[in-house]
Amino acid sequence: MVEVDYSLYLVTGRDLLPPGKSLKGGVTLVQIREKHADTGEFLEIARQSQAICKKYSVPILINDRIDIALAIKADGVHLGQSDMPISIARSLLPPGSIIGKTCNTPEHIRKAIEEGADYVGLGPVWGTKTKDVKHPLLGPRGIARLLAGLEGTDVKSVAIAGIKSTNVLHCLHGSVSSGGRCLDGVAVVSDIVASLDPLSAAKKLATIIGAFKSSSTQSIFSLGAGGYTVDGVKNAAASILTSVRKYSPLVHQITNNVVMNQSANVTIALGASPIMAASPEEQEDLSKVTGGLLINFGTIESLEGMMAAGKNANITRKPVVFDPVGVGATRYRRSSANDLLNAWQPTVIKGNAAELGALANSQEVQAKGVDSLGSGFANPAKFVRDLARAERCIIVLTGVTDWISDGETVIKLSNGNPLLGRITGSGCIVGTSVATFCAGASLTAAEARSTNAHEDARLVRGDMLLAAVAGVLAITIASEYAALNARGSGTFLPALIDELGSLTEEKLVASANVEIVSC
Structure with a gap:
């Protein structure tokens, strides 16, 4: 069988013939799907489509109809769960024909492998107007779980439903199994064919897909270069503090009304500017001017x-920090968190043991409202590493000891004061601080790219692991200094804000208790 490139898989139909320009723009495979056409109509559409595909040397598949595939000598077929079994289709089609199967569940995956499918179509990822979606929406996190069933096989995979240029990177980045199995491509319909400029639409998608496939994000979870040292982590965190004060980034925060005031004051004390705006109508404009986002x-x-x-x-x-406060307390919070994480890709997820345990479906830690009960995870280093791999982002586990991982490196931080646990919203202001430092690191990276400055490689790449470390250290180190002069929790919070304002690189480096651990 000829090697097939599944990267940009165009699915089209009666009124959506694949324009030649879209194929020229980077489409690598075409499927003709006609659920309601008569045989004669379907045959004519397939012939017209094949003529265009041959011009650009793009393979063509027929959805469901073996007779149409045989009539035009198509490259293969795509079969749904209610269509002809793969074994019968294989016996009717010429040797080397491509056969794909729609799969919505792990059982579908298992059966498709047994039957000898060449590839599987996984979905629906998101809602779509081009097809009646009968199965629950999976989101990238659900696709990742399905991909686990393909580990150790040569069966290829494409995700389908609702994929477009604005979310394709999230789909590719978020749809990676715990064992590192990635998608081989994405199936797209309206974002190309319904576009007024299909050539540009296809090129845009192909460029994003190509960049993802050529990057290290498929196999390396770290956003930095790895090889961290304790001194390197401390110095980099201190440098990001300087970047925050140099750029004074605008940090957008959609946060709970209990902590808005102290979160704003913490942002200002660190040297950045806060904005709190939750209206959906404002988000597009705000995203263009802010340095980072906290949700x-x-x-x-x-x-x-x-x-x-x-x-x-x-x-x-822009970096997105997600703080799922009290996520394990109610079904509504759990379903809301799932919806958000399938709608966009976080850069950092920060939470206490109960919150992160709920996201990971762990039973090790129980929740009491927004607080954690029990002694915590038996192996917190392994927990944060594994969750970072599953969620494809930086994980910050807060507590008496803080644990941070990007899925490869695990960093343990041992700063802080018990008074942090006696004020409302101490965890929330850690999220604010992390978002502020992520914004500072991101702006440093943007300037480095524009000036070709030869700075530290990790900062040039906007290393969010180090930014998360810096954000946690800023709060915990400042708390130690604040506790020296506080008479109790009532005087501790203003003292904490004062100490954040006077925090220096030297204080941070001298006070930071950092350990790089293995698990």
Whole structure:
């Protein structure tokens, strides 16, 4: 069989013939899907489509209809769960024909492998107007779980439903199994064919897909170069503090109303500027001018705004910090978190043991409202590493000891003071600080790219692992200094804000208790 490139798989139909320009733009495979056409109509559409595909040397598949595939000598067929079994299709088609199968569940995957499918179509990822979606939406996280069933096989995979240029990177990046199995491509319909400029639409998609496939993000979870040292981590964190004060980034925060005031004051004390805006109508414009985004859903007052903010931050490539406050407390919080994480890709997820345990479906730690019960995880280093791999982002586990991982490196931080646990929203202001430092690192990277400055490689790449470390250290180190002069929790919070304002690189490096651990 000829090697097939599944990268950009165009699915088309009666009124959506694949324009030659879209194939010229980078489409690598075409499927003709006609659920309601008469045989004669389907045959004519298939012939016209094949003529265009041959011109650009793009393989053509027929959905369901073996007779049409045989009549035009198509390269293969795509079969649904209710269509002809693969074994019978294989016996009717010429040797070497491509046969794909739609799969919505792990059982579908298992059966498709047994039957000898060449590839599987996984979905639906998101909702779509081009097809009646009968199965639950999976999102990238659901696709990742299905991909686990393909580990150790040569069966290829494409995701389908609702994929377009604005979310294709999230789909590719988020749809990776715990064992590192990635998608081989994505199936697209309306984003190309319904476009007024199909050539540009196809080129845009092909460029994003190509960049993902050529990058290290498929196999390396770290956003930096790895090989960290304790001194290197401390110095880099201190440098990001300087970047925050140099750029004074605008940090957009959709947060709970309990902590808005102290979160704003913490942002200002660190040297950045806060803006709190939750209306969905504002998110597109805000994403263009802010340095980073924090979404803290402690009181979940504008889920629609959170949805829009994260999507637009992804589009403008701004770091997104997600703080799923009390996520394990109710079914609504769990379902809301799932919806948000499938709608956009977080850069960092920060939470306490109960919150992160709920996201990971772990039973090790129980929740009491927004607090954690019990002694914590038996192996926190392994937990944060594994969750970072599953969620494809940086994980910050807060507590008496803080644990941070990008899926490869695990960093243990041992700063802080017990008074942090005696003020409202101490965890929330850690999220604020992490978002602020991520914004500072991101702006450093943007300037480095524009000036070709020869700075530290990790900062040039906007290393979010180091930014997360810096954000946690800023709060915990400042708390130690604040506790020296505080008479109790009532005087501790203003003292903490004062100490954040006077925090220096030297203080941070001298006070930071950092350990790089293995698990």
